[in-house]
Amino acid sequence: xxxxxxxxxxxxxxxxxxxxxxxxxxxxxxxxxxxxxxxxxxxxxxxxxxxxxxxxxxxxxxxxxxxxxxxxxxxxxxxxxxxxxxxxxxxxxxxxxxxxxxxxxxxxxxxxxxxxxxxxxxxxxxxxxxxxxxxxxxxxxxxxxxxxxxxxxxxxxxxxxxxxxxxxxxxxxxxxxxxxxxxxxxxxxxxxxxxxxxxxxxxxxxxxxxxxxxxxxxxxxxxxxxxxxxxxxxxxxxxxxxxxxxxxxxxxxxxxxxxxxxxxxxxxxxxxxxxxxxxxxxxxxxxxxxxxxxxxxxxxxxxxxxxxxxxxxxxxxxxxxxxx
Amino acid sequence: xxxxxxxxxxxxxxxxxxxxxxxxxxxxxxxxxxxxxxxxxxxxxxxxxxxxxxxxxxxxxxxxxxxxxxxxxxxxxxxxxxxxxxxxxxxxxxxxxxxxxxxxxxxxxxxxxxxxxxxxxxxxxxxxxxxxxxxxxxxxxxxxxxxxxxxxxxxxxxxxxxxxxxxxxxxxxxxxxxxxxxxxxxxxxxxxxxxxxxxxxxxxxxxxxxxxxxxxxxxxxxxxxxxxxxxxxxxxxxx
Ligand SMILES: Nc1ncnc2c1ncn2[C@@H]1O[C@H](COP(=O)(O)OP(=O)(O)O)[C@@H](O)[C@H]1O
Ligand SMILES: [Mg+2]
Numbered sequence: 001x002x003x004x005x006x007x008x009x010x011x012x013x014x015x016x017x018x019x020x021x022x023x024x025x026x027x028x029x030x031x032x033x034x035x036x037x038x039x040x041x042x043x044x045x046x047x048x049x050x051x052x053x054x055x056x057x058x059x060x061x062x063x064x065x066x067x068x069x070x071x072x073x074x075x076x077x078x079x080x081x082x083x084x085x086x087x088x089x090x091x092x093x094x095x096x097x098x099x100x101x102x103x104x105x106x107x108x109x110x111x112x113x114x115x116x117x118x119x120x121x122x123x124x125x126x127x128x129x130x131x132x133x134x135x136x137x138x139x140x141x142x143x144x145x146x147x148x149x150x151x152x153x154x155x156x157x158x159x160x161x162x163x164x165x166x167x168x169x170x171x172x173x174x175x176x177x178x179x180x181x182x183x184x185x186x187x188x189x190x191x192x193x194x195x196x197x198x199x200x201x202x203x204x205x206x207x208x209x210x211x212x213x214x215x216x217x218x219x220x221x222x223x224x225x226x227x228x229x230x231x232x233x234x235x236x237x238x239x240x241x242x243x244x245x246x247x248x249x250x251x252x253x254x255x256x257x258x259x260x261x262x263x264x265x266x267x268x269x270x271x272x273x274x275x276x277x278x279x280x281x282x283x284x285x286x287x288x289x290x291x292x293x294x295x296x297x298x299x300x301x302x303x304x305x306x307x308x309x310x311x312x313x314x315x316x317x318x319x320x321x322x323x324x
Numbered sequence: 325x326x327x328x329x330x331x332x333x334x335x336x337x338x339x340x341x342x343x344x345x346x347x348x349x350x351x352x353x354x355x356x357x358x359x360x361x362x363x364x365x366x367x368x369x370x371x372x373x374x375x376x377x378x379x380x381x382x383x384x385x386x387x388x389x390x391x392x393x394x395x396x397x398x399x400x401x402x403x404x405x406x407x408x409x410x411x412x413x414x415x416x417x418x419x420x421x422x423x424x425x426x427x428x429x430x431x432x433x434x435x436x437x438x439x440x441x442x443x444x445x446x447x448x449x450x451x452x453x454x455x456x457x458x459x460x461x462x463x464x465x466x467x468x469x470x471x472x473x474x475x476x477x478x479x480x481x482x483x484x485x486x487x488x489x490x491x492x493x494x495x496x497x498x499x500x501x502x503x504x505x506x507x508x509x510x511x512x513x514x515x516x517x518x519x520x521x522x523x524x525x526x527x528x529x530x531x532x533x534x535x536x537x538x539x540x541x542x543x544x545x546x547x548x549x550x551x552x553x554x555x556x557x558x559x560x561x562x563x
Contacts, residue, residue: 194410196394198424
């Protein structure tokens with residue numbers, strides 16, 4: 001526990017000095033990694049208990065679009081728009097989650113229902129092109145450097161915001177991990193009947209973690225939208241985003257605090273690396289390699305990268321102690 | 325304290341529990357026996373809220389509880405064990421029971437208090453209460469005890485014990501039977517005890533109900549059950 005805390009602190013300290021070290025492109029990557037690491041961590045809040053949602057792209061999309069739309073059409077500050085987007089994401093989570101949990105839609109069926117959800121949000125965004133710009137995307141009205149509009153051309157502002165978002169996501173993860181709710185959720189994930197028999201309100205516990213996960217994901221989407229200043233249905237919602245979330249979180253490791261962060265680090269640098277390597281002439285190949293690597297990760301390291309490393313270290317530690 | 329009236333459960337075209345009625349009095353140990361498949365576990369599932377009754381009523385101290393969700397029934401003071409133990413393998417033995425103590429009453433006790441109660445329950449059934457014991461590798465007898473400890477940690481007034489003797493050897497059976505007997509005397513817990521064999525159960529229970537094909541065919545003193553022609557037929561004809 002404390003070692004994890006220490007490594008998180010070390011990482012945070014490293015993160016604090018990083019922006020000064022590199023070029024703007026580097027900072028841009030770092031901001032994206034932090035934002036997506038937060039989203040993946042939010043997903044892992046559920047995913048670690050076997051509630052595998054393929055619908056989190058929907059929450060990213062809702063979180064990103066709501067404040068942008070409210071800003072452009074009503075001049076409403078994102079300070080209100082972001083909570084509104086989170087509220088809508090929570091509503092969507094409950095509307096989908098309640099019947100699913102009530103009817104005990106679990107495993108593959110849950111994955112399918114949530115997969116449909118993320119596509120529904122994408123299709124809605126595309127269909128409402130009069131308002132959202134459809135697949136052409138949507139650009140929030142620029143306001144220069146403004147706290148009111150939560151827009152900062154200067155990247156370091158968003159770097160700090162993304163860092164805070166990431167720390168928030170990690171604290172939420174830690175909070176759930178350390179509480180008795182985690183044990184209740186482990187019990188639920190293993191045997192819902194047996195959990196209910198000892199007084200656990202299975203429906204409520206599942207809804208609670210879903211709402212928490214959706215809210216944090218929507219916040220991530222909102223920050224991403226504010227930072228990018230351009231929203232596209234394909235890049236902030238839909239199946240592609242949902243799959244990316246699932247694969248990255250699982251590849252990094254959903255049972256460890258920093259697993260999803262490593263997943264973000266890996267997938268984003270990989271995507272960027274392949275893009276630079278192959279350039280625009282060979283876009284499909286980059287995605288294929290990226291997908292294949294992730295599948296290999298999932299097959300050979302079901303605990304994720306961080307989980308596998310930790311296990312290897314734990315296996316080495318007793319030998320070292322015995323050698324003394 | 326518990327009044328069951330005309331309780332039925334239908335699975336498709338099959339009537340697993342057929343209009344059974346009985347009453348459980350405060351402080352008694354009621355035996356519920358019958359051959360395999362006679363509807364004993366289904367009756368428990370109905371009372372504990374794991375299944376919804378097709379018809380009939382279940383009243384606890386006068387209030388209808390039929391069809392309530394399982395967690396709500398647990399909070400009202402009815403705990404059950406599962407015939408085939410269903411431990412949470414991802415949790416330690418102590419965590420299994422502490423979780424039951426924490427959620428069983430919904431009174432917002434602290435985690436430390438939940439652990440204290442869990443240790444008590446584990447001591448009572450004779451399982452180790454140190455935090456390091458895992459559920460993997462526990463034998464059949466220990467798993468049966470864990471079921472009991474978990475149920476007891478929820479502080480029930482009424483305990484539904486489903487075949488707590490299944491898979492135990494003779495000595496373990498005697499021990500488990502004495503334990504159930506002592507729960508009433510030491511903690512004042514009312515018990516419905518299901519078993520498909522009569523055996524040691526008859527020594528402990530006050531009254532016994534016999535089910536066959538989902539129907540109640542006998543209710544009365546254990547000594548009478550052993551000589552009742554229908555009960556004898558059901559048991560001699562099938563075992
Ligand atoms: N969920 C279920 N769906 C269909 N049939 C069931 C279900 N549960 C029990 N049954 C059937 O109901 C009958 C009674 O089962 P059960 O109550 O488990 O018997 P007992 O506990 O007395 O051995 C059996 O024939 C069993 O196959
Ligand atoms: Mg049974």
